[in-house]
Amino acid sequence: LRQEAETSLHLALRLIAENKFEKARKVFEHALTLDPYNSEILIEYGQFLEHHHNDLIRAENLYTRALVKQPINARALELKKRTSPLVEEIDQKHFILIDNLLQELYRIPDTNPHLRRAKRDAYYLHIYHSNAIEGNTLNLRETRHIVETRMAIGGKSLIEQQEVLGLDLALQYVNSTLVNRLGSITQQDIFDIHRRVLGFVDPVEAGHLRKHQVYVGSFVPPSAVEVQNYLDDFLVWLNSLEDTRDLHAIELAAIAHYKFVYIHPFIDGNG
Template sequence: MNILVIVISVLITVICVLLALLQHYYFINKLYKKPSIKYDVPVFADLIPSEKSKSNRDFPLQALKDYDEDLVLYDLNSALNSQPHQGKSDTIEFIIKNDKATGTDSEVYNTLQAAISFKLSGKNHKALKLFEHAAAIAPENPDVLNKYGEFLEQQHQDIVSADELYFKALTYSPDHKAALINRERTAQVVEGLDYNLFKSIDSKNDYLKKRMKMDSFEAVKKQAYYLHIYHTVGIEGNTMTVEQLRYLVETGQVVSGKSIIEHNEVLGLEKAMQYIKLLVHQDYIGIKEILGIHRRVMGHVDPISSGVFRNENVFVGSHSPPFHEELPGLMDSYVEWLNSEEARSMHPVRYAALAHYKLVDIHPFIDGNGRTSRLIMNLILLKAGYPPVMVLKEQRYFLYIQDVARKSNKNYLSRLLSFGSVFYF
């Protein structure tokens, strides 16, 4: 009898231990395991040449004397050999300032009524000016935003901008009946535009994968790597030419007449792109990786501030990023979203665009936020089997699109993709 009791006690103890271990294993994996995102084969990762192959380029350095940036861009675009984007429109005609309202209620009301009167009488140019003025002095007024959106939709057929304004009106007044009705209609149209754009991009991407196997395009691909660096640092004001930065990267020699900062910006970005190539084969993108990208981008320029979050508040045009005390929590949330099922279920282009938007909006660093955000965007694209995006420095104005698209993530995507940013090979 005593033996039976002992055996039963031992069995119960063993069962309890096993249950405890299973419970511990479940919670550890459920709560602490880093989610693994499945990506497509990163077929375009070799577009970023490795350190060892930099001096082994197929085209000699002196050939860049006859370098023609426009010709390279033409070759890149013509390689797509497909129809232009559907639904492309000039959606950056205006900027709504996010400053606090400066007009009185009476002034806002009178301006809005005058704009509506001009609209009804067919004087659309004057109506547009007044709607712009009303939105500038009362950027949080849902009636102004809604009427402005209706004007753009009806008179300019600018449904993307109109959808943003309806969305913004609902942000400040969720029960605004007219904005609710308008947004329900336009949101579906904008979603359709994005869907058609995705189809076009996917078709071009499939074609590019075939072109990657052709030797005849090899020289253009390699020149495009330097063109990418040129435009990325050029957006920030760097004045080096493509020939000069390539000479710097390949020889390590100083370029006469250029500042130390300009040299360091080029070297830092080149190091960051090498790091991106390593991260392509890593599933998880965390705080460590984001700081690592920034550390390489800014390490040569500002070693003290590189790779660390800002410890002061900053202002970027009309945008006021979150207070620096909020950054740890915001960045944890950003990384959680970046690796979430929600994000990985999106189309890769939408995912990449939103990753860029969200990080720029948080603005976690003193400097280098744009470059870091664009590198993360391209990292996501490379992981998903897409080529990286080259944003031309002439499109710098469009990078401030978040001033208009604030709080409207989907529309940010439509605007970002409609400005002719090209994929490089």
């Protein structure tokens, strides 16, 4: 596969020279599929996206991936050093826009019927998409029906319906107990959330750290004996204002999610 990936890389570079940019993009994607950690492919594709698609964000991500594989790669270091401040500037503009929209939202009275309906709709959408990304096949209407009525839908997977109920319980728990407790999250809080997420589906494993190795595609999370130490470090970081106070809420959520999923402390229900 590596040889085929390198052949695809050379083809993509030739297509660029011939101004066949869309074909080059498809060949780059094919090359990455064949060899996703090839630093040369990552760097060349990043430069292509930067110069021909003006996609700084994806390009910087590719340079970062190249450095994960080869931390001292001079080209990747130079490219990331140049693009990271530009991506940070883009991020900050988005954060300012989001914060301004949030302030406008806060000006709307909680009693406003349109706001209340929008909140309900957003809540159901969150449950639906969170489950759908894990393979749950229930549609939005069915998801809403289960949350509102607590009644099963005939002909549909009982486990999938239990996943909806579990996530609903977990979100209610977070919204009622943890939403204003940033800086004092405990391991028991994590267990309590997980027990609600997975309690209907797998009550034996719900709220308990995994006891054996798991695999997520080609990614191998820490061994079971390492999970507790990783989780301890995660909670220290999450609760440390010194480490997190300069992060926007969206940045904090994204980094926390990445760290937690990397640990993969449970058999299922980590995402």
